[in-house]
Amino acid sequence: MATRRNDPDRRDRIIDAALAVIAEGGVAGTSHRRVADRAGVPLGSMTYHFTSMEELLHEAFTRFAERISERFAARLSGVTHRGQLASAIVDLVHSDLVEGPDDLVLTLELYTLAARKPSFRQITHDWMRRSRDVLEQHVDAKTAHKLDALIEGLFIHVSLDATPHGRDVTRDAVLRFLPS
Amino acid sequence: MATRRNDPDRRDRIIDAALAVIAEGGVAGTSHRRVADRAGVPLGSMTYHFTSMEELLHEAFTRFAERISERFAARLSGVTHRGQLASAIVDLVHSDLVEGPDDLVLTLELYTLAARKPSFRQITHDWMRRSRDVLEQHVDAKTAHKLDALIEGLFIHVSLDATPHGRDVTRDAVLRFLPS
DNA sequence: TGTCGATATGTACGAACGTACACATGAAGG
DNA sequence: CCTTCATGTGTACGTTCGTACATATCGACA
Numbered sequence: 490m491a492t493r494r495n496d497p498d499r500r501d502r503i504i505d506a507a508l509a510v511i512a513e514g515g516v517a518g519t520s521h522r523r524v525a526d527r528a529g530v531p532l533g534s535m536t537y538h539f540t541s542m543e544e545l546l547h548e549a550f551t552r553f554a555e556r557i558s559e560r561f562a563a564r565l566s567g568v569t570h571r572g573q574l575a576s577a578i579v580d581l582v583h584s585d586l587v588e589g590p591d592d593l594v595l596t597l598e599l600y601t602l603a604a605r606k607p608s609f610r611q612i613t614h615d616w617m618r619r620s621r622d623v624l625e626q627h628v629d630a631k632t633a634h635k636l637d638a639l640i641e642g643l644f645i646h647v648s649l650d651a652t653p654h655g656r657d658v659t660r661d662a663v664l665r666f667l668p669s
Numbered sequence: 670m671a672t673r674r675n676d677p678d679r680r681d682r683i684i685d686a687a688l689a690v691i692a693e694g695g696v697a698g699t700s701h702r703r704v705a706d707r708a709g710v711p712l713g714s715m716t717y718h719f720t721s722m723e724e725l726l727h728e729a730f731t732r733f734a735e736r737i738s739e740r741f742a743a744r745l746s747g748v749t750h751r752g753q754l755a756s757a758i759v760d761l762v763h764s765d766l767v768e769g770p771d772d773l774v775l776t777l778e779l780y781t782l783a784a785r786k787p788s789f790r791q792i793t794h795d796w797m798r799r800s801r802d803v804l805e806q807h808v809d810a811k812t813a814h815k816l817d818a819l820i821e822g823l824f825i826h827v828s829l830d831a832t833p834h835g836r837d838v839t840r841d842a843v844l845r846f847l848p849s
Numbered sequence: 850t851g852t853c854g855a856t857a858t859g860t861a862c863g864a865a866c867g868t869a870c871a872c873a874t875g876a877a878g879g
Numbered sequence: 880c881c882t883t884c885a886t887g888t889g890t891a892c893g894t895t896c897g898t899a900c901a902t903a904t905c906g907a908c909a
Contacts, residue, residue, distance in 0.1 A: 515781065516695075516697050594784045594785055597777060598781055600777050600780075601780075604773050604828065605695060618832075631841075635834070635841070637826065638825070639819050639842070641825055641826060642819050642820065642821035648784065649783050649790060649794075651794035654818075658811050661815070662818070662846075666845065
């Protein structure tokens, strides 16, 4: 039987195109037509592959959250002692967003959706759980909660503040939660 | 001269209606017509009072941020010693969002806008500055930065996590930044 | 009181939208 | 080779949108 038709990963490309469109114009500016154009597929493919816009958004943000989690785990893997862990977290907060400002936008778009619709909250639940799992390889559960929240806040403030704090401030804040 | 016409605070009502509509359906679901209906004014009033949707959103979020800042300052005023300050912050993180879940949605909507459009970033800049000013009545500047970010992260995680941390965890985290 | 101009409103238009659905396409099995 | 039918596409419909603009409304001043 194999492939019925010739483009098996078209669905994947639509999802990636959706993330690009969302990053560019927000969920507010995302439409079937725009995503279709970006992915290079006909409008009809949208409703064929996805029942609704909500389904597409859900799959797109699920993929996005998994990607970020992977990067998070990668940065913190191989870290053995306190100083390295702190450095890795400082890099996460201060460097990652310079590489990809899209990640900030997508993160906030997801949070906004999650704040209103329970179906999207599952995505943030899983994301936060994965983050804590990684952190718990280095610290206890309660500290993981605190650290995760701190990282979140630092990341947002570095991104949206006019006079953001420096790496030294981040490092000092993080170290307060790491047992010496 | 006085009032040219009979409804001087119509503009105000439109702004409040806009915040209600945004809280309900997000920026994505906000239109001139919906805001007009909510405010009980004709569609024509929208373009008369506001040049564009963006102008309306800008004024609405400015008002929102100022309101939150006032509440923030009020909660932290009259606090004298370390334990009281910690308690006040714990209340902010854990109670305020129960009272008004709309605040979480509006906050995230604003951040999302700010992440993409510099004109809205001014609103978050001012907001964060005001928060730090309040905190600096109790701690030094660098600590204020850390505390502000921590509060942000704790607030978001309490709101969007399936298994959020308790008040005790928040309190312990906050106390780590308050000099004993 | 009558007129004038600032203030405010109703309506209409073109663009963009989600969605439905009739139809094209081509691989699989007879 | 030919039929069949799952897979995929083009188009058209009804709705909603932002915006423009002609028109209505009424306070202020002569």
